[in-house]
Amino acid sequence: MKTFCGRANPTTGALDWVEESQEYDYHQEIARSCYADMLHDHDRNEKYYQGIRAAVARVKARGQKVVVLDIGTGTGLLSMMAVTAGADFCYAVEVFKPMAEAARCIVEKNGFSDKIKIINKHSTDVTVGPDGDLQEKANVLITELFDTELIGEGALPSYEHAHHNLVQDGCEAVPHRATVYAQLVQSELLGSWAQLQPVEVEGARLLPPPSVGRCAGAHSVCDIQLSQVSPGSFTPLSPLCTMFSVDFSSPVSSAFQSHSSQFVAQCDGKAQVILSWWDLDMDPSGSIVCSMAPSWTYPQPKTAPWRDHWMQSVYFLPVESRVTRGEELSLTVCHDDYSLWYSLQSLGQQDAPTPAPSSRPCCTCRAHLVWTRPRFGELNDRRRTNSYIRALRSVLREDSVCLAVSDGSLLPVFARMLGAKKVFGLENSTMSKQLIEQVLEANSLRGGVELLEVKPEQLTCGDLGGEQISVLMGEPYFSTSLLPWHSLFFWYCRSALAGLLRPDAAILPGSASLHAVAVEFQDLWRIRAPCGTCEGFDVSPMDEMVQRSLDFQESHEAEPHPLWEYPCRALTRSSAVMTFDFTQSIPQQPISSHGSLPFLRAGRCHGVALWMEYHLTDDITVSAGLTEPISEQGDCKWSRHRKQGVYFLRSPWESSGDGSAAVSFSFTFEPSLGDIKMNFSITTQ
Structure with missing residues (x-):
């Protein structure tokens, strides 16, 4: 069976479905999941353990054999808790095959193989009987099927099926309610x-x-x-x-x-x-x-x-x-x-x-299908909007012919309101195009604005009515961008459109810079921290899987997180580590940058935060990361509109803050890939 995985392609601005080789390691999916967060959630684990002990005790008090069904067992932790609490046997159901394999390894390592059976199925496919997955119906039902909305992972259908087919009437349940x-x-x-x-x-x-x-x-x-x-x-x-x-x-x-x-x-x-x-x-x-x-x-x-x-x-x-x-x-x-x-x-x-x-x-209006909730917040940010309007005002003339390259952007509308002669906008989808047309129609601005559903490399002078572009503008924002630097797709668009630009064309933004700061996270570190033991059980095979994932990759990768939700302290200054000149076409050769960020504050460094800043003009910059200078204590205030990149160090570093150690960095932008390879290390004097 062929396997396809979605991959953002920064050179085309598209989400490509790539056929993975047979060597594709699904343990990477486990490494990128939040299992570590769950295992580090002591409050959750303690409450489950207390509830399981109480449920097993109630069944034993009735003189009954304790048979447990654990749906969504994950690492097998709750099943091991049940056996430790005195359960006679436990059936642990896990539909995700790599996770079921991990659970088998963890259960065996802790010596519970004779009392816990791992079943790699969806619970609705589990059968009961002499030849079934369960020899008998369970009288204790343990589940962890919940998401933030409680029922979004299908908890209700799973419970409904379990009560009709897999557990005894009047069974104990953990959680109970x-x-x-x-x-x-x-x-x-x-x-x-x-x-x-x-x-x-x-x-x-x-x-x-x-x-x-x-x-x-x-x-x-x-x-x-x-x-x-x-x-x-x-x-x-x-x-x-x-x-x-x-x-x-x-x-x-x-x-x-x-x-x-x-x-x-x-x-x-x-x-x-x-x-x-x-x-x-x-x-x-x-x-x-x-x-x-x-x-x-x-x-x-x-x-x-x-x-x-x-x-x-x-x-x-x-x-x-x-x-x-x-x-x-x-x-x-x-x-x-x-x-x-x-x-x-x-x-x-x-x-x-x-x-x-x-x-x-x-x-029914398309807006909520085109714009994400953070995108709504970004479009409603008055301060940010005013920055774009001031920048546009500084470059527009009465004879300006503008072209906007961003997904679902209001820039074409702003340019027309500011008096541009003609405005064109490239949209990535029919739905996005129709939405901006609704905005134009509602404000009687259709005249002078033409939205085109065409790729930049396919745009011709004829599409522009024979005009040449005097202002090329972008936020930049692209719905397929996952990491901050994926918005460099704007640079690829600018290069593809070079033949349609006037010699004196204004490019807005004129440049962008990638910024970095080494940070200590208050809590986010938990999602990547080694598990080792959890509530007395050895779950180190999870750590081995994460390490296997990291070793499988050519280099450690950054991942996107909305840092306004995850407080952190800056342990170094923030610094621009790479700059990209949009007034020139994208280069053929890689761009590299090397340097270091000395530790200025004491603390535990968990990783490096990364973000883009867009320099609309010489004196107007819009940040997709820090929105205010770092405080003396190192407190950071992050933009709510975009996700920032986070590169987690493999092991935290204890900083004394005396400048004797630094985070050394190496960045390489590969034009052929549209991505940035990066490496970080701790250096000491």
Whole structure:
């Protein structure tokens, strides 16, 4: 069977499906996953262990043999906990083959092979009987099937099947129950991730298309580290509402359901956003609780457990509405087998409240399909928009012919509003093109702007009506870019269009620079930290797999992370480590850069943060990384709009901060690949 994997191609701006060789190592997928984060989540592991011990004890107290079914066993950790707690036998189900192989190795290494059977199947394919996977039905059901939305990984269908086919009636379940909570808030910050807001352009007002304002938006959850959203950036309009609970010890239904919670509005405001999270009761009494609540709900926020495999959810109401203090409201959550959605009704009106939608909201305006939520935030960033408008104003003339190269960008609209003679825009898809046309139509700007769905290398003078380009502009933003430097696709576009540019054409941005800073992460380091032992069990085979992955690669790679969600301290100064001149065509030969970043602060260096800055003009720069200078203590404030690159060191380095050690770096930009090879090492004097 052929294997294909998606790979971003920075030279074409496309997502290519590449056939992997037979040597493709799927252990890399494990290495890049968050298993290390789960294994390092002591709060989760401890609560599961407590719940498992209690469940096994209850079954033994009834004089019964303890047979456990562990669905989604992963490393086999929970199965080993069950046997250690006294279970007679455990069936551990894992559908992902490399992970099932890892679980077999870990179970054998810990001496549990005689009491734990690893089953490499989806749980709905597991059978019971003399010739089946299970010899008998289980009386203890252990699962870890949850995601940030609770049910997004198919927990409900899996539970439904298990109760009908794989476990005894009245079985014990760990966790025993899950409860979903929600809070209605007003937030300019979070609201900017859902709708395009009006933009001021030198006294004129650019309005979003009416279809966008009426659209219910994307149904998918927005999962983030809500602990990093300051309570000062939103206003609670409701108390924390208990929306619904699911009892996992009884038959579970995956059919559509809705649940409502009534409350009185706490203050006047605009109902925009729902903040949501859940907790797990590991036992029937609810005395063992594993909570996903953000840190600012804790009396002492620093005591809140950190985890990345489970975060918190943000939902956007289909329609924003004004509420007044004291108003009686009803918040309704609906769910099918895989997702949740919310609606709000007023109970104080004489007319009957609007019924909750029975089907998931879906985008009808195209904007929520073209623009991601961080992209909405970027387009609504007034400071950033003003930088582009000032830069455009400095290069535009009455006879300017502009060409914009960015996906779903408002730059063509801005250029037309600023008086450019003719504006062209290259769009990567029909949907993106139609969306920007809606924006132009809503603001009576269609005249003088032409959007083309054509690749840069295929553009001809005829497509431009015989005109030559006097201003080539880009944000740059491309939907297929994964790492910060993938936006260098703009450079490839500029080179492909060289024959259509006037000799004195302005290029905006004129250049870009790659920046780096060595950092100490508060928590993110956990996702790549060695596991060794976990709750007393040897899970080192996971570390061996990660190391195997790293050795398999030609060089260690950076990975994308939204660093505003993951606090870190800078241990060195930030520095531009490479510069790319967009006023010239892309070179044929590789570009290399070498240097070092001396440690200026004491701390544990986990890796290097990387980002791009775009120099629109000589004095206007837009950063996709740090948005403010690093503080004296090393605190960093990161852009929420783009992901930054993170290169994790294989082993953390303890810095004394006296300048006696440094992070040495080597970068090579390969024009033929459009990617940057990099290496880092610690050097001492």
